[in-house]
Amino acid sequence: MTDDPPFNPALLPAGFVDRLPPEAEAEAAGVETLMRVFAAHGYDRVTPPLLEFEETLLSGAGSAVAEQTFRLMDPDTRRMMALRPDMTPQIARIAATRLPDVPRPLRLAYAGPCILMASNRGEGDRQISQAGIELIGPDRPEADAEIVAIAAECLATLQVRGVSFDLTMPSLTTALLDTGGFDGQVRGTLMRALDRKDAAAVARHGGELAPVLIRLLHAAGPARGALAELAAVALPPAVRALSERLAATVAAIEARVPGIRLTVDPVEFRGWQYHTGVCVSVYAAGQREELGRGGRYLSNDDEPACGLTLRPDIILRAAPALPSRVRVFLPWGTPAETGAALRAGGYATVGALAPDGDARAEAVMLSCPLMVVDGQAVPVDGA
Numbered sequence: 552m553t554d555d556p557p558f559n560p561a562l563l564p565a566g567f568v569d570r571l572p573p574e575a576e577a578e579a580a581g582v583e584t585l586m587r588v589f590a591a592h593g594y595d596r597v598t599p600p601l602l603e604f605e606e607t608l609l610s611g612a613g614s615a616v617a618e619q620t621f622r623l624m625d626p627d628t629r630r631m632m633a634l635r636p637d638m639t640p641q642i643a644r645i646a647a648t649r650l651p652d653v654p655r656p657l658r659l660a661y662a663g664p665c666i667l668m669a670s671n672r673g674e675g676d677r678q679i680s681q682a683g684i685e686l687i688g689p690d691r692p693e694a695d696a697e698i699v700a701i702a703a704e705c706l707a708t709l710q711v712r713g714v715s716f717d718l719t720m721p722s723l724t725t726a727l728l729d730t731g732g733f734d735g736q737v738r739g740t741l742m743r744a745l746d747r748k749d750a751a752a753v754a755r756h757g758g759e760l761a762p763v764l765i766r767l768l769h770a771a772g773p774a775r776g777a778l779a780e781l782a783a784v785a786l787p788p789a790v791r792a793l794s795e796r797l798a799a800t801v802a803a804i805e806a807r808v809p810g811i812r813l814t815v816d817p818v819e820f821r822g823w824q825y826h827t828g829v830c831v832s833v834y835a836a837g838q839r840e841e842l843g844r845g846g847r848y849l850s851n852d853d854e855p856a857c858g859l860t861l862r863p864d865i866i867l868r869a870a871p872a873l874p875s876r877v878r879v880f881l882p883w884g885t886p887a888e889t890g891a892a893l894r895a896g897g898y899a900t901v902g903a904l905a906p907d908g909d910a911r912a913e914a915v916m917l918s919c920p921l922m923v924v925d926g927q928a929v930p931v932d933g934a
Contacts (some may be wrong), residue, residue, distance in 0.1 A: 557899065566667070566677030567711050577873050578680065581709060582662050585682045588600040588705045592697075594660035594684045599641035601664065605631040611851045612825035613640035619668045632668040638849070639858055640825070642685045647851030655688025664861075675840075676864070683860035688845075690855035692796065695829050696803035698845060698859045702833060703808050705861065706842065713836025715812040718774070718801065719819040720829055720844075722768070723793040730758040730787050745818045774801045777815035800829045825849075831859060835869040842866050850891045880914035880922035880931070889926055900930065
């Protein structure tokens, strides 16, 4: 005897959900829209596996996502395997091991599900969808700009309004902290204070660099103003080079996408830890979650690369609903060519499976606003 309640077969683990009609179809259509835009810009699609050996998935750039990775043992080889939490490290592996001789720049696109150990702040989905692009080879502001421009085109195609791209340069702050000799606990405390925009804590822990770090805290906001503030800060030569690269990237993006909404925050640390240069997060008005994120990193074999991964599930919550196919009921005996012509015209056809029954009532029951009468699709209400 047990006092446990009976198991509910509809119960799923926290963070996992069933995608039901019409949401599942809308998400699939949204992904294919993104992939068409990617392909139109010369990005070739690849499909890495959901599961890899642990030492492969978590090598190179993949080491930065180890804490978000589910692991399990392969019953055949007895080796540990891992479910991907992010697809970018897999693309880096493919570029280095499967496509090393393909001429650069190498443009790759991808889409698929990922599994997270825990969602951000312990809420939301743990199975997420990703669709993105990676540009491997060049290390230029124009490459960073291409990634952002294509993402902007994707979101415009899906009619997402109020889109902004937030640019950061985490390596600028870490390089500045290196010049101050910060390490260990003090460095971690200072980085958390910078990330929280806690000027008082920065002043307590920043030592001689505190005035510069506090000025960097205020060099945030719309890109033009933030870059002007950043240019006025006295920085060591190596750190100044990073700020100039950030400014050059902003200029390249604005040249390619006039009127784009850009913000800059030089001390923000959003993104996966494998990013090494300019990073970007994508937001839309009224949407709390990121629509996507990306940035510059080193691919396998230290090859320069940049990319941006979009979240189709979140994008579709920010976008107008995609139109669905109008359903047409085909009564028993409807010629096959009639149904084929309707499908070619963009309709979805639902055929009767038996000769008996009330065709109009069945059409209503099956959510078909149209039905075929005398070879023509007519409203069910008027049939």
